Amino acid sequence: MYHPSSPSSITPQTETTTGLEENARRVAELEAQLVHSARLVTVGQLAAGFAHEINNPLTSILGYAYQVRKAVADDSPIARDMDVIISQAQRISRMTRHLLDFSRPDPGCKSSCEIHHVLNQALDLLKYRMKTIEVKREYDPRVPPIPASASQLEQVFLNLFLNAIEAMPGGGTLTIRTGLVHGAGSDLVRIAISDTGQGIPPEHLNNIFRPFFTTRDEGGTGLGLYISHNIIHNHAGSIVVESTVGVGSTFTILLPAGNPRQDTDYCEP
Structure with missing residues (x-):
């Protein structure tokens, strides 16, 4: 029935x-x-x-x-x-x-890029936002110049620094470490950006590089990490994140230390 x-x-x-x-x-x-x-x-x-x-x-x-x-x-x-x-x-x-x-506008031109100089420029732009944050620079002097777009990498670093600042509203420590990783085929430059902020919930970690994904109630576009991921990918690099709620987050970037092209001043087609 x-x-x-x-x-x-x-x-x-x-x-x-x-x-x-x-x-x-x-x-x-x-x-x-x-x-x-x-x-x-x-x-x-x-x-x-x-x-x-x-x-x-x-x-x-x-x-x-x-x-x-x-x-x-x-x-x-x-x-x-x-x-x-x-x-x-x-x-x-x-x-x-x-x-x-x-x-x-940045046409994507790559030239010899000093990573430490680009990091310092990005930090200088945000100095006014870091009055309650201790910044630790642990730079490896062995890191060589790399073929990259300095302005595009600066945009990546600005995005990551801004996220770290937002994660530490009451202050904390921002640590930037660089190093040289010896790979089987070629050397890689490692940049690790760590904060002592709120951390990212495990259920969000797989989504943070997706466009328009944001955990902020207001003010966030959800595009910063997506754009950063694309820039690093276009530089033949990688970016990953490790995070623990209540402890903080670390974003680690790996970029090629060299390029098979002999010239270091060219634009991506």
Whole structure:
């Protein structure tokens, strides 16, 4: 006998409805993330424009500051004040110049790249976010220059550093280790970035390099690690993560220390 209210008669429809609702929810989330990503692109363009506009008055400030400094005696209190003004203006100039360099389109050109220099540049850009974080640089002096796009690797390091900062809202330790790994075919450069933050739940580890995957309630696009993974892959390298909840996370990057091409200045086709 047929009973309309029996579970067997409504289960397929219920499952279909649930699936449609889940798909609709996921589509809405992706649309919101795309809108947020587009807004971040606009913010980046505005920041680059601001950096360009601030360079002109900054050049004038530095020019007049140099003239005043030359006109006063070295033991004058004014001289000490002018040294501070010049030093801070030069700092602003370096930051704006670096921001402009980072915002320019990158055609993917590879050249001889000093990994430690790129790491330090990325750390300098985020220094203002690290007031409660201890940064440890454990650089291996044996690490050679590698053929790579410095601006693309800097983007990877910025993404990883920002994730570490977000994972340590109350402060902590950020450790960057580099080393040379001797492989059977060729040497590899290893960069390990560790934090003492909240850690990543085990159920999320397999998804963190997927596009639009994020564990943040707000502010995250879910694209940083996805883009980082693609950049490292395009450099014939690898990136993996180890994490323990409540202890912290370590992202380890391996990049070829050499390239079979004789030239070190070329662009990817």
